[in-house]
Amino acid sequence: MAALSFAPDPASGSVRTVRDGLIIAWRNLVNLRRTPGAVITALVQPLMFVLLLAYVFGGSLGGDEYRTFLIGGIFAQAVTFNASFTAIGLAGDMDRGMVDRFRALPMPRGSVILGRTLSDLTMNAVTLTVTSLCGLLIGWRVEGTFTEAAAGYLLVLLFAFAMSWVGATIGLLARSVEVAQSAGLIWLFPVTFVSGAFVSINSMPGPLRVVAEWNPVSATATAARSLFGNQAPATVAPPESWPVQHATVYALLCALAVIAVFMPLAVSRYRRIAHG
Amino acid sequence: MADGEAIVAEGLTRRFGDRYALRGIDLRVPTGSVLGLLGPNGAGKTTTVRILSTLLRADEGRATVAGRDVHDEPAAVRARIGLSGQYAAADERLTARENLYLVSRLYGMSRKTARRHATELLERFALTEAADRTSGGFSGGMRRRLDLAGALVSRPTVVFLDEPTTGLDPRGRADTWRAVEELVADGTTVLLTTQYLEEADHLADSIAVIDHGTVIAHGTASELKAAVGGERITITPIDQAARASVAEALTDLGHHQPDIDSRTGTVTVVTDRGAGALRQALEALAAVRIEVRDVALAPPTLDDVFLALTGNSQRPAAESAPPPAVAAPEDGSERSVQPGNGQLVRARGRRRKGAHAWRP
Numbered sequence: 075m076a077a078l079s080f081a082p083d084p085a086s087g088s089v090r091t092v093r094d095g096l097i098i099a100w101r102n103l104v105n106l107r108r109t110p111g112a113v114i115t116a117l118v119q120p121l122m123f124v125l126l127l128a129y130v131f132g133g134s135l136g137g138d139e140y141r142t143f144l145i146g147g148i149f150a151q152a153v154t155f156n157a158s159f160t161a162i163g164l165a166g167d168m169d170r171g172m173v174d175r176f177r178a179l180p181m182p183r184g185s186v187i188l189g190r191t192l193s194d195l196t197m198n199a200v201t202l203t204v205t206s207l208c209g210l211l212i213g214w215r216v217e218g219t220f221t222e223a224a225a226g227y228l229l230v231l232l233f234a235f236a237m238s239w240v241g242a243t244i245g246l247l248a249r250s251v252e253v254a255q256s257a258g259l260i261w262l263f264p265v266t267f268v269s270g271a272f273v274s275i276n277s278m279p280g281p282l283r284v285v286a287e288w289n290p291v292s293a294t295a296t297a298a299r300s301l302f303g304n305q306a307p308a309t310v311a312p313p314e315s316w317p318v319q320h321a322t323v324y325a326l327l328c329a330l331a332v333i334a335v336f337m338p339l340a341v342s343r344y345r346r347i348a349h350g
Numbered sequence: 351m352a353d354g355e356a357i358v359a360e361g362l363t364r365r366f367g368d369r370y371a372l373r374g375i376d377l378r379v380p381t382g383s384v385l386g387l388l389g390p391n392g393a394g395k396t397t398t399v400r401i402l403s404t405l406l407r408a409d410e411g412r413a414t415v416a417g418r419d420v421h422d423e424p425a426a427v428r429a430r431i432g433l434s435g436q437y438a439a440a441d442e443r444l445t446a447r448e449n450l451y452l453v454s455r456l457y458g459m460s461r462k463t464a465r466r467h468a469t470e471l472l473e474r475f476a477l478t479e480a481a482d483r484t485s486g487g488f489s490g491g492m493r494r495r496l497d498l499a500g501a502l503v504s505r506p507t508v509v510f511l512d513e514p515t516t517g518l519d520p521r522g523r524a525d526t527w528r529a530v531e532e533l534v535a536d537g538t539t540v541l542l543t544t545q546y547l548e549e550a551d552h553l554a555d556s557i558a559v560i561d562h563g564t565v566i567a568h569g570t571a572s573e574l575k576a577a578v579g580g581e582r583i584t585i586t587p588i589d590q591a592a593r594a595s596v597a598e599a600l601t602d603l604g605h606h607q608p609d610i611d612s613r614t615g616t617v618t619v620v621t622d623r624g625a626g627a628l629r630q631a632l633e634a635l636a637a638v639r640i641e642v643r644d645v646a647l648a649p650p651t652l653d654d655v656f657l658a659l660t661g662n663s664q665r666p667a668a669e670s671a672p673p674p675a676v677a678a679p680e681d682g683s684e685r686s687v688q689p690g691n692g693q694l695v696r697a698r699g700r701r702r703k704g705a706h707a708w709r710p
Contacts, residue, residue, distance in 0.1 A: 105441070
């Protein structure tokens with residue numbers, strides 16, 4: 075008979091979820107290493123935005139000052155775009171039978187999604203590193219303290235993790251790579267551009283301005299800038315509203331709220347695949 | 351529930367929208383035996399396996415696997431089963447070793463135990479040489495062996511194999527059959543689905559024939575064969591006009607009158623005397639000086655099973671035509687079972703061309 079017994083221990087459910095999540099994340103990262111094309115896309119995309127915005131729009135928006143301002147916005151935008159990788163990754167796992175393979179194993183339900191969001195968090199860290207280096211080349215500098223800068227990066231990564239769960243929910247709803255590719259990308263443009271990530275919210279018409287002010291992407295961009303000690307030039311000065319004044323607190327709350335909403339949504343969606 | 355039954359299914363029903371995939375499946379598989387679930391595409395084989403392996407819920411009915419209810423205790427069932435199928439596949443971008451390590455880790459093993467276990471499984475399934483290549487580049491047979499190894503990581507008491515040989519070449523099939531036989535020798539209970547009567551015949555202790563979501567026949571291979579009526583000898587005379595004389599000469603060979611197919615110009619007779627009957631048929635034709643273009647001896651196909659069991663053949667066509675004839679019999683008496691024949695096909699003219707076809 076079985077010399078090994080693997081009955082899951084219900085008392086350690088969340089420990090098992092994290093343990094198995096890390097194993098799945100390892101598997102995802104090995105996968106990524108063998109598909110360098112996907113990694114390159116994830117890195118080229120923010121670099122393209124940096125160069126486009128810095129040199130095509132930058133000149134009319136404040137020149138060198140604007141380029142310093144820009145990087146915080148690029149961070150928030152790039153990690154939001156990376157949510158589409160979570161969507162495509164999970165949809166691909168479903169397409170290729172990997173989700174069924176995992177679902178037939180006695181592992182906690184949340185592990186597969188947690189593993190995906192954790193491996194995408196690693197991808198986000200790589201994206202931020204490369205974008206930072208590109209920023210340094212075009213004149214961006216961290217002007218605050220080391221602690222503040224570290225807090226800035228951590229805040230952006232927390233936001234990235236939160237957006238990854240949005241991507242996971244979309245990927246599990248899409249259930250095919252093709253649908254995930256378009257559905258996972260289309261919402262990203264309004265969400266990242268109706269914000270203060272790249273331009274002044276003040277220049278937007280009434281209702282759009284309210285949306286942009288409260289947009290978590292604006293808050294994350296503004297919070298990152300303030301933690302990096304980057305000043306906004308007069309051309310793109312943010313409004314004096316509550317979410318801008320309290321950008322760091324508001325960005326933190328937004329990230330936690332997104333996780334609180336989308337984590338259970340994604341997990342229940344994963345469970346419901348069992349019903350057909 | 352009986353200790354002696356590893357799988358019990360009662361009245362499993364499952365609908366997808368308006369379409370019934372299962373209309374009340376009943377199965378009982380004694381512990382340590384092999385059940386072959388035989389049926390064409392769309393019969394409900396995969397849905398049955400997905401319900402029994404907790405991947406899908408039944409709308410109605412109940413099932414226990416290894417003594418645990420699949421609906422009430424899915425985690426306990428998952429801890430006791432192994433699953434291999436096209437939808438529970440290996441990761442193409444991981445190496446064989448990484449795939450087995452991954453599954454071992456997810457069954458709760460430590461890094462060290464998982465590494466050792468993966469190495470053991472690679473040896474057992476003859477994958478040691480390919481261990482560090484990504485499985486995406488594997489041949490079909492190697493892929494299935496890896497899938498099979500993945501299903502056995504936890505030393506499960508019940509193993510589900512969904513179409514383990516579909517799409518494999520004859521060698522890959524033979525490899526997979528051997529792996530399944532070893533598994534059975536260990537006393538594991540196996541439920542395997544297949545479109546091939548020979549495969550079920552060769553590997554399974556009992557066979558359930560499934561069609562339109564219900565079990566239409568259940569028995570041992572010989573019981574089913576008796577229902578279908580043995581092998582088919584198909585004769586193609588050179589002179590088409592001689593068909594009636596051929597039929598007359600062959601009348602004594604079978605229980606029924608030979609069947610004349612005027613479209614293909616062939617005469618078919620059902621016999622249960624195997625290759626001996628073939629010699630007799632050729633002698634009988636030589637005696638009346640009928641020259642023969644082609645002779646084929648083929649085991650009953652799944653189509654024949656359906657014809658015999660349902661009295662009609664309103665079956666969906668299989669995806670592919672049967673593989674080409676594989677081999678002549680090694681000797682005159684014992685019919686060797688070759689993978690590849692007996693696949694369900696619609697075209698009547700092709701149906702008889704299994705293994706053992708040769709030109710006299």
